[in-house]
Amino acid sequence: MVTHEEVKGLLNYVAQKGVAISFYVNTDVHSKDAREIEAKDLIKNARRELAGMNINRTYFQAAEENLDQIRNSVSLDNHTSRYRSTAIFANSAEKFCRIYRLPVHVKPRLVIDNSFYVRPLYSLLAEHYRIGVALVDSKHARFFEVFIGEILEHLDFATPAMYPKKPFLETFMKREKRLAQRKEEETRSHLSSIADLLKTHFSMQHFEKLVIGAKKPLRDQLLRFLHPRLYENVIGYAEIDIHSTESEILSRVSDMEREFELRQESKFLRRIMNELERDGCAVKGLKSVIEALQDHGLREVVVADDFSQPGSVCRGCGMPYSSEIHPEEIKTCVSCGERLTQVADVVCHVIEQAVRQNAVVRHIRGSSLICSLENIAAVTKFKKSEIVNVEEAAETEF
Numbered sequence: 485m486v487t488h489e490e491v492k493g494l495l496n497y498v499a500q501k502g503v504a505i506s507f508y509v510n511t512d513v514h515s516k517d518a519r520e521i522e523a524k525d526l527i528k529n530a531r532r533e534l535a536g537m538n539i540n541r542t543y544f545q546a547a548e549e550n551l552d553q554i555r556n557s558v559s560l561d562n563h564t565s566r567y568r569s570t571a572i573f574a575n576s577a578e579k580f581c582r583i584y585r586l587p588v589h590v591k592p593r594l595v596i597d598n599s600f601y602v603r604p605l606y607s608l609l610a611e612h613y614r615i616g617v618a619l620v621d622s623k624h625a626r627f628f629e630v631f632i633g634e635i636l637e638h639l640d641f642a643t644p645a646m647y648p649k650k651p652f653l654e655t656f657m658k659r660e661k662r663l664a665q666r667k668e669e670e671t672r673s674h675l676s677s678i679a680d681l682l683k684t685h686f687s688m689q690h691f692e693k694l695v696i697g698a699k700k701p702l703r704d705q706l707l708r709f710l711h712p713r714l715y716e717n718v719i720g721y722a723e724i725d726i727h728s729t730e731s732e733i734l735s736r737v738s739d740m741e742r743e744f745e746l747r748q749e750s751k752f753l754r755r756i757m758n759e760l761e762r763d764g765c766a767v768k769g770l771k772s773v774i775e776a777l778q779d780h781g782l783r784e785v786v787v788a789d790d791f792s793q794p795g796s797v798c799r800g801c802g803m804p805y806s807s808e809i810h811p812e813e814i815k816t817c818v819s820c821g822e823r824l825t826q827v828a829d830v831v832c833h834v835i836e837q838a839v840r841q842n843a844v845v846r847h848i849r850g851s852s853l854i855c856s857l858e859n860i861a862a863v864t865k866f867k868k869s870e871i872v873n874v875e876e877a878a879e880t881e882f
């Protein structure tokens with residue numbers, strides 16, 4: 485599982501020896517052959533770039549070794565329906581290698597530098613919630629972190645709390661009452677320590693949303709002990725047996741996560757619809773979204789998960805254009821003047837630029853609302869009438 489600590493580690497990584505290689509590739513869109521050709525091209529360019537770099541022979545060989553490993557891993561990779569792309573971060577000279585399977589498409593690329601190119605991974609991870617799952621009975625607790633289809637148990641919850649025994653020198657009636665009180669005290673102390681541990685894990689960013697697996701009335705009691713920040717982030721309750729296997733827990737929580745996402749998505753899509761209806765700050769359709777992007781006006785973008793469209797991209801600044809370029813045609817970028825080049829899918833370039841402009845991107849899976857928004861829409865900083873069409877403005881200028 486990609487933990488928060490690991491992402492931080494990648495962000496802070498600077499190669500002391502050798503070079504840091506970052507590789508992103510889609511693993512499910514094409515046939516195996518097409519995937520290998522795409523990877524081969526990236527690796528060929530990388531080798532050329534590497535040859536032009538001024539690095540010593542040992543590090544050069546280490547980097548070559550890395551590129552071979554990457555090429556082999558692409559050929560071996562069997563596509564599974566759950567994952568759509570893979571990200572690899574490697575530096576053989578420091579024996580560093582991390583491989584992550586990702587649930588959405590990425591722009592294929594291979595970057596060689598002295599630090600890792602983590603931005604696409606980071607923005608993608610920011611789209612997904614890390615979910616904490618607390619399974620609680622009157623004496624025990626277990627805690628799991630669930631993230632993009634993977635589950636990890638944190639074992640500090642598993643140790644049952646010990647309570648000091650108090651001497652009993654009472655009558656039978658008094659003793660019964662005392663025992664009941666004591667049981668109540670023990671439960672409260674148990675729940676309070678769970679609430680404390682949850683707060684600690686929350687502050688360590690092990691989860692953003694919480695699922696509570698406990699029976700009533702214990703669940704209601706636990707809620708009273710939770711920190712308000714945690715309480716407002718509870719996305720659901722389930723009666724999950726505390727002895728369940730990780731895969732059983734994962735399957736229950738994934739269903740709950742999907743339901744929660746659907747609620748959030750439809751709320752967000754409706755907000756865009758409302759903005760569009762009143763000619764407010766929103767646009768729909770690839771052409772309008774690109775216009776808003778060129779005007780640096782995107783705030784939040786929603787895109788159908790499987791949406792792709794041909795278009796063109798500036799070779800200099802990477803700005804996408806909705807128009808296609810015919811082989812003999814020469815078109816230049818209105819922002820930097822570099823030549824535009826035809827691309828098979830311009831949507832991943834739109835996403836990449838949107839992220840670069842600090843817009844939030846959400847991928848939507850199978851909602852009829854996103855179809856009525858022409859597969860891509862955005863909340864913008866300006867009203868549609870205020871967005872300057874950079875292409876038209878450039879044409880009228882000359």
Ligand SMILES: [Zn+2]
Pocket residue numbers: 798799800801802803817818819820821822
């Ligand atoms: Zn440009």
